[in-house]
Amino acid sequence: xxxxxxxxxxxxxxxxxxxxxxxxxxxxxxxxxxxxxxxxxxxxxxxxxxxxxxxxxxxxxxxxxxxxxxxxxxxxxxxxxxxxxxxxxxxxxxxxxxxxxxxxxxxxxxxxxxxxxxxxxxxxxxxxxxxxxxxxxxxxxxxxxxxxxxxxxxxxxxxxxxxxxxxxxxxxxxxxxxxxxxxxxxxxxxxxxxxxxxxxxxxxxxxxxxxxxxxxxxxxxxxxxxxxxxxxxxxxxxxxxxxxxxxxxxxxxxxxx
Amino acid sequence: xxxxxxxxxxxxxxxxxxxxxxxxxxxxxxxxxxxxxxxxxxxxxxxxxxxxxxxxxxxxxxxxxxxxxxxxxxxxxxxxxxxxxxxxxxxxxxxxxxxxxxxxxxxxxxxxxxxxxxxxxxxxxxxxxxxxxxxxxxxxxxxxxxxxxxxxxxxxxxxxxxxxxxxxxxxxxxxxxxxxxxxxxxxxxxxxxxxxxxxxxxxxxxxxxxxxxxxxxxxxxxxxxxxxxxxxxxxxxxxxxxxxxxxxxxxxxxxxxxxxxxxxxxxxxxxxxxxxxxx
Numbered sequence: 389x390x391x392x393x394x395x396x397x398x399x400x401x402x403x404x405x406x407x408x409x410x411x412x413x414x415x416x417x418x419x420x421x422x423x424x425x426x427x428x429x430x431x432x433x434x435x436x437x438x439x440x441x442x443x444x445x446x447x448x449x450x451x452x453x454x455x456x457x458x459x460x461x462x463x464x465x466x467x468x469x470x471x472x473x474x475x476x477x478x479x480x481x482x483x484x485x486x487x488x489x490x491x492x493x494x495x496x497x498x499x500x501x502x503x504x505x506x507x508x509x510x511x512x513x514x515x516x517x518x519x520x521x522x523x524x525x526x527x528x529x530x531x532x533x534x535x536x537x538x539x540x541x542x543x544x545x546x547x548x549x550x551x552x553x554x555x556x557x558x559x560x561x562x563x564x565x566x567x568x569x570x571x572x573x574x575x576x577x578x579x580x581x582x583x584x585x586x587x588x589x590x591x592x593x594x595x596x597x598x599x600x601x602x603x604x605x606x607x608x609x610x611x612x613x614x615x616x617x618x619x620x621x622x623x624x625x626x627x628x629x630x631x632x633x634x635x636x637x638x639x640x641x642x643x644x645x
Numbered sequence: 646x647x648x649x650x651x652x653x654x655x656x657x658x659x660x661x662x663x664x665x666x667x668x669x670x671x672x673x674x675x676x677x678x679x680x681x682x683x684x685x686x687x688x689x690x691x692x693x694x695x696x697x698x699x700x701x702x703x704x705x706x707x708x709x710x711x712x713x714x715x716x717x718x719x720x721x722x723x724x725x726x727x728x729x730x731x732x733x734x735x736x737x738x739x740x741x742x743x744x745x746x747x748x749x750x751x752x753x754x755x756x757x758x759x760x761x762x763x764x765x766x767x768x769x770x771x772x773x774x775x776x777x778x779x780x781x782x783x784x785x786x787x788x789x790x791x792x793x794x795x796x797x798x799x800x801x802x803x804x805x806x807x808x809x810x811x812x813x814x815x816x817x818x819x820x821x822x823x824x825x826x827x828x829x830x831x832x833x834x835x836x837x838x839x840x841x842x843x844x845x846x847x848x849x850x851x852x853x854x855x856x857x858x859x860x861x862x863x864x865x866x867x868x869x870x871x872x873x874x875x876x877x878x879x880x881x882x883x884x885x886x887x888x889x890x891x892x893x894x895x896x897x898x899x900x901x902x903x904x905x906x907x908x909x910x911x912x913x914x915x916x917x918x919x920x921x922x923x924x
Contacts, residue, residue: 397757397758397760397761398760398761399761400758401758401759401761401762402761402762402765405762420777420780420781474670474675477670477672477675477676477679478675478676478678478679478682479679480672480676480679481676481677481679481680482679482680482683484898484901485894485895485897485898486894487897488852488894488897488898488900488901489890489893489894489897490855490856490858490859490860490893490894490897491856492856492859492860492863492864492871493859493863493871493874493889493890493893493894494890495863496863496874496875496878496886496890497886497887497890499878500700500701500878500883500886501696501700501701572768572770573856575770575772576770576771576772576856576860579770579772579773579775580772580860580863580864583772583775583864584863584864591772594773594775594776595775595776597776598776598777598779598780603780606776606777606780607777609773609776610769610773610774610776610777613769613770613772613773614765614766614768614769614770614773617768617769617770617773618765618768618769620768621767621768
């Protein structure tokens with residue numbers, strides 16, 4: 389009974405919204421909004437006949453490559469800068485500027501510097517996504533409990549061991565928060581880089597549908613993007629729970645006390 | 646800088662005092678040295694020939710172009726367009742998400758009822774709406790607004806929901822037994838708890854709004870700095886384009902600074918801003 393009730397809570401509102409959508413498009417056809425049936429009809433043929441391997445997978449691949457490079461680079465540079473007080477003060481204003489720079493303006497810049505190719509699209513994602521990771525890593529390293537630092541020092545733990553067993557774990561919650569921010573930026577940049585002078589990819593395809601007034605197809609593209617966003621966020625939540633299991637456990641104990 | 650970091654789960658944690666506040670060289674001096682160093686590298690890279698100057702003009706040229714822009718009315722009109730879309734979009738999103746967040750957050754039924762829908766809609770990237778915005782509004786400011794409001798709405802809503810969930814049970818019960826009306830309870834119990842979360846949401850939404858304002862101008866072509874950048878790029882005015890990119894960055898920094906000031910003013914009573922060690 390209880391399971392039934394929670395299932396009802398999960399599906400009730402979405403069902404209601406779909407019903408509302410169906411009811412409001414049932415009468416005279418609206419040019420901008422297709423009926424649910426039309427969208428379902430169009431979804432399969434539009435995406436599963438070639439576009440998924442031709443456009444969707446390459447887009448997602450570029451996104452993942454860009455994110456991976458940005459995360460690794462961000463953590464490595466963040467550790468280097470965060471552990472050195474002088475370096476931190478030296479770089480702070482410049483990094484703050486780059487963080488405040490809206491990432492989409494990098495697209496025209498990188499088109500100039502890299503050219504119109506896959507490398508540019510990955511570079512846009514890397515350059516846009518690195519700042520939240522980098523700055524959060526610096527902040528995470530900076531705000532490590534000083535007692536912990538002194539303890540590792542007096543136990544003679546230094547170098548890579550210190551980073552592996554003390555610095556990275558205590559900065560991990562902050563780093564993960566940065567990664568979460570960069571995920572949504574990465575998705576935005578994936579779409580934008582393809583809308584700007586490109587001839588393939590998800591962003592280009594959706595814009596093409598709009599330009600040719602293929603309205604149900606355009607909506608199905610919006611749906612695909614939404615599903616990719618949802619999948620990314622679910623995968624991230626799963627990873628975060630695994631990486632930060634100790635942290636969430638600690639929080640629960642603290643909150644219960 | 647410490648104010649801008651999102652701690653997972655909890656948005657407005659009290660911050661501890663900075664460890665090691667005294668350092669040999671004063672921080673502003675080092676920061677300035679960093680900026681100058683960056684500009685020097687930027688100046689040298691094209692001059693030495695690592696990158697061709699027609700792709701990356703030296704820093705001095707770009708700064709001169711930026712200074713020239715500052716004297717042009719067209720530049721300030723573009724800045725005005727961008728800022729107007731930013732402000733209207735942000736305000737609309739904050740009002741809508743704030744009210745809806747309070748209503749949903751204060752009712753356990755509504756919270757469970759809407760949870761799945763919110764979790765589903767939140768990760769949908771706002772740029773997915775670009776084609777729809779073009780179709781509905783063309784190159785008018787409304788298309789920017791649509792993207793901005795959609796993106797900012799979730800940022801603020803989630804924070805408000807966290808905030809309402811964080812309201813102290815004892816405080817609520819005390820208010821109830823003292824016979825507070827619903828409005829009084831919102832005003833004196835819920836609102837002060839939610840405010841720090843709301844401010845975090847607004848601060849995050851402010852930078853997201855700028856990103857989407859620029860994106861809409863760049864891709865759709867609604868008037869503003871983004872369109873100027875696209876025009877400069879396609880017109881081959883490369884230093885002009887870099888100058889505009891620099892200008893958007895400065896705009897972003899200005900927005901960050903202002904939002905942080907506002908947050909500190911409004912929350913000066915709150916422990917996280919008072920800066921005491923609360924633990």
